[in-house]
Amino acid sequence: MTNDQIFQDLTNEVHKQVIGQDKPLRLITAALFASGHVLLEDVPGVGKTTLAKTLAEALRLDFRRVQATPDLLPQDLLGALIYRPQTGDFELRRGPIFTQILLFDEINRATPRTAAALLEAMAENQVSIDGNTDPLNPPFFVMATQNPLESQGVFPLPEAQLDRFLIKVTLGYPTWDEEQSIIRRFRTPQTAQIQPSQPVLDASDILQIQQACRDITVHPDVESYILTIVRTTRTKAEFLMGASPRATLALTAMAQALAFIDGRNYVLPDDVKEAMIPVLGHRVQIAPEQRALGKTEAAMLAALLEEVSVPTEITDSVSN
Structure with missing residues (x-):
């Protein structure tokens, strides 16, 4: 299969659930192939979660979503060591960051401390929990959404954190025809039963592609x-x-x-x-x-x- 055919097959699978968004999908896929992370800045309801979840299905990767709030703590994202009286040992309870595609929704509603915990994972592909360092399973890909700065209750991301995202993408509103297709496809539970995406690639394929891109x-x-x-x-x-x-x-x-x-x-x-x-x-x-x-x-x-x-x-x- 040629490189352009790989992307075309991936696009076709994503379009089973996502209508339009060809350009953002191309940029997001390129960022994944370049071993980077993506910052999505957009209003709610334009399909960010659906796009991320469908992409994970088409790539046969684990997917988790975290909703950022001002009271979200680093351990809620990373996990924590839990004492087990039966054994007398501490056991790591892994948080949602131990996945392959992580959608971190409304990152600028999280406190800087929690955002910093995510930053280490993005930069080093590892997390630190109570002095212990645990690697993340590659490929590790973060798609974080950000509310416009005029929204209420947001913390502007510092330049150092913004710099860790390979690209920033805006999905934007759909065109008239695309939004009409959304109505017709998803207006009732019967019409919303869309065929699930079939895997086009898996983790080992993506790691090979990432190396090929570097070459x-x-x-x-x-x-x-x-x-x-x-x-x-x-x-x-x-x-x-x-x-x-x-x-x-x-x-x-x-x-x-x-x-x-x-x-x-x-x-x-x-x-x-x-x-x-x-x-x-x-x-x-x-x-x-x-x-x-x-x-x-x-x-x-x-x-x-x-x-x-x-x-x-x-x-x-x-x-x-």
């Missing part, structure tokens, strides 16, 4: 293109905070995964363009005067992209 060729000219984009965010006055070297690695990894999905063994500038805003949008901050003019990070990054020269003739040089 995708990045031409020196494409490397220079990535570096120019990232470093320009640090020098332009319109940006209060530019992207870090971790962002450079993230943009490269995401471009490699998109190339893999398209069935290529090399990265094109178009892969970098497609990945740029999802990867850098939550890692940079624009100056207050730009925000006062109604501009956003995404708009400023799109304008920056128009200023950077695009390398040419990559395909021929890589093929040779």
Whole structure:
């Protein structure tokens, strides 16, 4: 099965439960293949949980969902050591983080302490419980949802935590035709009995794909293109905070995964363009005067992209 056929089969299975959302699904799948994590910023009810659960079914991965609240404690997420009087020993009661796909709903309603516990798992693929370190079963993939900052009762995520997410994606509202299809498919219990998704991949397949993505060729000219984009965010006055070297690695990894999905063994500038805003949008901050003019990070990054020269003739040089 070719790489592009793998993604097409995966998309077909997800569409048994999720209508539309082709672009977000492509980006989320690429983030998984790039060994990263995803931050979803959206209003409730647009299908984030359904998308995550259906994706887990199509990938034959364990799935857990955690609803973040201000009283959610780290041990509620990680688990705790429980004393067993019968044996006189402590036994680890594992929390919901011991899964393969974790949907952490409304992450910015959790306290910073609980969010920090999730951060270690995302960064190190392990958790620390009462001084003991336990590895997580790979692949470990976090999809965290975030409410808009104007919502009530939210804690803005610090830059260090935002930086741990490979991409930030917005699902958005469905189109007229898509929402009409949602009504017709799910309006009654009888019509909602949709055929469950059939597994397309399993954990071992995904680990092989993640390694294959790391082996995708990045031409020196494409490397220079990535570096120019990232470093320009640090020098332009319109940006209060530019992207870090971790962002450079993230943009490269995401471009490699998109190339893999398209069935290529090399990265094109178009892969970098497609990945740029999802990867850098939550890692940079624009100056207050730009925000006062109604501009956003995404708009400023799109304008920056128009200023950077695009390398040419990559395909021929890589093929040779």
